[in-house]
Amino acid sequence: MSKVSIPSLPPFSSLRISVCSLALSIKRLPFLRISLRTSSCITELWHPTLLVIPAWGPRESLSLPWNPFGMGRAVLRNCRRFLPSLGQPSGSRWLMLESSIFLATPSHTMIRCWTPQPCLVLFPLGMDGMVERLALIYTSPWPRGNASLPAMEMTKWFDTNYHYIVPELGPDVNFSYASHKAVDEYKEAKALGIDTIPVLVGPFSYLLLSKPAKGIEKSFSLLSLIGKILPIYREVVTELKAAGASWIQFDEPTLVKDLDAHQLQAFTYAYTELESSLSGLNVLIETYFADVPADTYKTLVSLKGVTGYGFDLVRGTKTLDLIKGVFPPGKILFAGVVDGRNIWANNLASSLSTLQALEGIVGKDKLVVSTSSSLLHTAVDLVNETKLDNEIKSWLAFAAQKIVEVNALAKALSGHKDEAFFSANAAAQSSRKSSPRVTNDAVQKAATALKGSAHRRATNVSARLDAQQKKLNLPILPTTTIGSFPQTADLRRVRREFKANKISEEEYVKAIKEEINKVVQLQEELDIDVLVHGEPEVRGMTWLKYFGEQLSGFAFTVNGWVQSYGSRCVKPPIIYGDVSRPKPMTVFWSSIAQSLTKRPMKGMLTGPVTILNWSFVRDDQPRFETCYQIALAIKDEVEDLEKAGISVIQIDEAALREGLPLRKSEEAFYLNWAVHSFRITNSGVQDTTQIHTHMCYSNFNDIIHSIIDMDADVITIENSRSDEKLLSVFREGVKYGAGIGPGVYDIHSPRIPPTEEIADRINKMLAVLESNILWVNPDCGLKTRKYTEVKPALTNVVAAAKLIRSQLGSAK
Ligand SMILES: [Zn+2]
Numbered sequence: 164m165s166k167v168s169i170p171s172l173p174p175f176s177s178l179r180i181s182v183c184s185l186a187l188s189i190k191r192l193p194f195l196r197i198s199l200r201t202s203s204c205i206t207e208l209w210h211p212t213l214l215v216i217p218a219w220g221p222r223e224s225l226s227l228p229w230n231p232f233g234m235g236r237a238v239l240r241n242c243r244r245f246l247p248s249l250g251q252p253s254g255s256r257w258l259m260l261e262s263s264i265f266l267a268t269p270s271h272t273m274i275r276c277w278t279p280q281p282c283l284v285l286f287p288l289g290m291d292g293m294v295e296r297l298a299l300i301y302t303s304p305w306p307r308g309n310a311s312l313p314a315m316e317m318t319k320w321f322d323t324n325y326h327y328i329v330p331e332l333g334p335d336v337n338f339s340y341a342s343h344k345a346v347d348e349y350k351e352a353k354a355l356g357i358d359t360i361p362v363l364v365g366p367f368s369y370l371l372l373s374k375p376a377k378g379i380e381k382s383f384s385l386l387s388l389i390g391k392i393l394p395i396y397r398e399v400v401t402e403l404k405a406a407g408a409s410w411i412q413f414d415e416p417t418l419v420k421d422l423d424a425h426q427l428q429a430f431t432y433a434y435t436e437l438e439s440s441l442s443g444l445n446v447l448i449e450t451y452f453a454d455v456p457a458d459t460y461k462t463l464v465s466l467k468g469v470t471g472y473g474f475d476l477v478r479g480t481k482t483l484d485l486i487k488g489v490f491p492p493g494k495i496l497f498a499g500v501v502d503g504r505n506i507w508a509n510n511l512a513s514s515l516s517t518l519q520a521l522e523g524i525v526g527k528d529k530l531v532v533s534t535s536s537s538l539l540h541t542a543v544d545l546v547n548e549t550k551l552d553n554e555i556k557s558w559l560a561f562a563a564q565k566i567v568e569v570n571a572l573a574k575a576l577s578g579h580k581d582e583a584f585f586s587a588n589a590a591a592q593s594s595r596k597s598s599p600r601v602t603n604d605a606v607q608k609a610a611t612a613l614k615g616s617a618h619r620r621a622t623n624v625s626a627r628l629d630a631q632q633k634k635l636n637l638p639i640l641p642t643t644t645i646g647s648f649p650q651t652a653d654l655r656r657v658r659r660e661f662k663a664n665k666i667s668e669e670e671y672v673k674a675i676k677e678e679i680n681k682v683v684q685l686q687e688e689l690d691i692d693v694l695v696h697g698e699p700e701v702r703g704m705t706w707l708k709y710f711g712e713q714l715s716g717f718a719f720t721v722n723g724w725v726q727s728y729g730s731r732c733v734k735p736p737i738i739y740g741d742v743s744r745p746k747p748m749t750v751f752w753s754s755i756a757q758s759l760t761k762r763p764m765k766g767m768l769t770g771p772v773t774i775l776n777w778s779f780v781r782d783d784q785p786r787f788e789t790c791y792q793i794a795l796a797i798k799d800e801v802e803d804l805e806k807a808g809i810s811v812i813q814i815d816e817a818a819l820r821e822g823l824p825l826r827k828s829e830e831a832f833y834l835n836w837a838v839h840s841f842r843i844t845n846s847g848v849q850d851t852t853q854i855h856t857h858m859c860y861s862n863f864n865d866i867i868h869s870i871i872d873m874d875a876d877v878i879t880i881e882n883s884r885s886d887e888k889l890l891s892v893f894r895e896g897v898k899y900g901a902g903i904g905p906g907v908y909d910i911h912s913p914r915i916p917p918t919e920e921i922a923d924r925i926n927k928m929l930a931v932l933e934s935n936i937l938w939v940n941p942d943c944g945l946k947t948r949k950y951t952e953v954k955p956a957l958t959n960v961v962a963a964a965k966l967i968r969s970q971l972g973s974a975k
Contacts, residue, residue, distance in 0.1 A: 316374070321416060321452045322825055323504070323540045324727050324735075324777075330369070331376035334383065338391055340398045350406050360447065361403055365413035366392050366437075367430045372417065386429040393433060397440040404444060410470075412447040418463060419453035419479070421827050427462045438468040445470040447497060451536035452504075453825045454479030464491045471495030476517065477502045477535040483517070487524060496525045499535035501560075501568050506541055506723070506737060506779045508560040509568045511588045515575050522576065532573040538562040542723035550721050554598065555739060557591040561723065595783070603715070603741035610791050618839060618846035620874060624901045627876055628936075630850040634810060635763050639971065640925065640939050640964045641692040643904065645857055645879060646767050646813065647944035648682045648697035649953055675699050676755055683759045689957050693763050693811055696756030698946070706769045706815070707736060707777050713748040714796055716740035717778075737779045738789055744796035747803045754807045763811045765855065766804040770816035771797055771840045777818055787836035794843035801845050805852050813855035814844055816873070820863060834869040841873045853877060855902075859943055864892040877902030881942045883909040883924065893931040903932060906942030907960060913948070915956045921963035934971055939964040 316329045345361045352359045370385040370392065403411060446469045463472065474482045476499050490496060498521055500514040522530045544563035545556060560568060571584050595601060661671040682697035701709045711717040717736050724732040749766060757764040771793035780789055804812050824833050845854045856875040863870055882889045882905035889905050907924045908916040928937055939960060945953050
């Protein structure tokens with residue numbers, strides 16, 4: 164195998180500093196500062212700035228997702244220990260970046276500058292209970308509420324896996340300037356000799372990413388607060404100017420979404436109102452994650468007082484056409500040509516030619532090379548990857564490598580092309596194109612053969628349910644659980660010893676089998692109708708990893724962490740080639756589990772859409788093609804499970820919704836192939852095989868018809884935290900004929916729901932759903948709970964189901 168040299172920055176020796184200072188600044192200080200204002204409260208937007216270097220990944224500090232929320236003060240103390248090194252030039256990441264980019268930058272090409280950390284905007288509000296609710300967030304590993312204080316909603320930052328806490332606003336809100344973090348960090352960097360561009364979430368996006376607080380009319384216009392929020396922005400701007408800032412960046416990613424004329428007017432109003440405060444500063448307005456619609460583009464580029472615009476030209480190829488059509492003379496274009504959302508090496512030759520074309524339009528000194536979005540959504544540094552082979556590594560670029568790519572493109576644009584670097588890149592591109600590891604003819608053929616069929620099961624769902632009932636003979640309101648059971652110390656030990664080669668495979672299998680047997684016996688004692696095996700063989704990793712490691716076309720990183728929320732990180736698999744399933748993945752354990760009971764045992768699989776949406780997906784073919792390939796692999800598994808005597812198979816699609824495109828016009832296309840992919844997985848089974856699917860959310864009123872179109876026999880859904888939301892869709896008359904199990908208790912809480920409460924929930928469901936399709940189950944898997952919680956809770960679940968069954972029986 165040929166040697167590859169990974170383009171690399173100097174070692175990230177100080178990465179921990181940013182992890183810790185991020186933890187410090189987000190978790191504690193702002194809150195402590197604010198909490199002195201007892202009558203006011205805060206809201207915040209955790210937001211990734213453009214070109215933020217992800218703070219996660221150094222080997223030594225992150226072998227596991229790490230969570231300072233749960234660890235409290237101990238971690239804060241540790242963090243402080245690292246802070247002093249920030250002032251040492253050699254230990255400073257800012258300086259390291261500065262030297263790698265700026266010193267190598269020719270004078271006529273600008274390179275994006277950045278604030279090194281996500282910018283936090285904090286505003287005290289006049290909403291009751293918000294201080295206390297935020298305190299809950301800062302002191303617990305999950306933004307959970309308690310009996311008197313509901314949790315604040317955490318939601319995904321656009322279509323990324325990064326989360327922010329949604330500000331809750333109402334007409335009486337009063338904003339004030341609470342956190343001076345943007346200014347403090349500007350000064351901190353400046354003291355090190357670096358003039359950064361401070362980044363703020365723009366006022367327009369801030370408001371549209373918020374939501375009306377509880378009790379506030381849904382029709383309340385968040386943008387009606389624009390006049391109230393602008394004075395705060397003026398204060399920040401004034402302070403930044405006084406500190407010596409010459410640039411300011413406003414992130415307005417909401418501009419890539421569907422906006423009406425009224426909203427665009429509010430946008431123009433905001434920046435027109437800010438114009439005088441901004442004078443003397445270079446102003447950059449940044450968008451990302453998709454193309455900018457034509458009307459929005461027109462509004463955006465006609466703003467006065469703006470120096471430059473930033474666009475995502477990887478996901479926004481239509482924006483490229485708009486720029487080619489018209490770009491305001493004299494303005495600077497920040498061209499996002501290096502993908503900030505993926506881990507693939509850039510095609511430098513192609514990017515360079517795009518940039519050269521753009522230079523012809525905007526002018527030679529008006530073009531800035533940039534990543535398409537913040538690098539917060541990609542892994543940190545390929546240098547940390549010890550297990551990936553050189554061939555695959557040569558196809559990849561993590562954040563550190565992407566910075567080098569941006570730099571190389573800027574240099575090339577100014578006539579200082581690094582020929583060796585470009586030809587190594589071209590060689591890697593062509594090796595990726597021609598590698599037999601990427602292309603599998605059999606898979607390509609099978610995927611092509613899919614076209615032309617919608618893959619619908621031949622019999623309709625009610626006839627299938629009848630056939631399944633004959634075979635399974637379940638009571639009405641059958642009970643089941645979602646999949647996982649609690650983790651025990653014994654189990655952890657067994658896995659640890661097996662990993663360390665301290666016990667043989669035989670001993671490991673025996674131990675796991677014993678664990679499954681325990682879980683089976685418990686469920687039989689509890690009198691649950693459809694059993695699960697508890698997933699002991701998966702615990703310690705995710706299903707995604709479990710499957711990915713058994714599918715070809717997948718690779719796994721050792722340190723490719725990506726921030727999900729707070730300090731919680733995920734390590735997405737990399738799908739680099741055609742996907743196939745060399746051999747059965749779950750049949751062994753499912754068969755063992757089924758052999759231990761006469762009751763139906765659910766086979767457990769993750770659906771193709773979820774595997775796709777939680778991975779770094781190859782960029783050399785459309786996403787739907789990759790999804791179809793995964794669907795075919797899962798189909799093989801489903802059919803092998805059926806052959807092995809498993810009559811109930813659950814195919815989870817937890818992430819179906821989060822793959823939704825940012826714009827309405829693209830939703831139908833996505834939902835069509837996503838739902839089709841799910842149907843492919845079980846299109847080959849007999850009527851008597853019952854297909855379940857599970858979703859961890861209930862917010863799907865708008866896509867209910869796609870959910871129905873998945874044509875699963877039974878769907879189990881998160882519900883207990885949002886009763887009304889889920890059931891309302893059925894109240895509104897949506898016809899649903901398949902089995903459905905809206906969760907009857909919230910497994911995220913240690914609270915044990917009394918039987919009467921569960922019975923009450925079931926009755927609420929029966930008001931809108933037929934008794935012959937209703938299932939009784941918890942909201943989600945039980946792996947985060949203890950047996951001391953799970954046993955009494957499930958006892959009550961079964962008791963409630965039996966109570967309602969007998970009531971229904973006597974009512975007849
Ligand atoms: Zn779930």
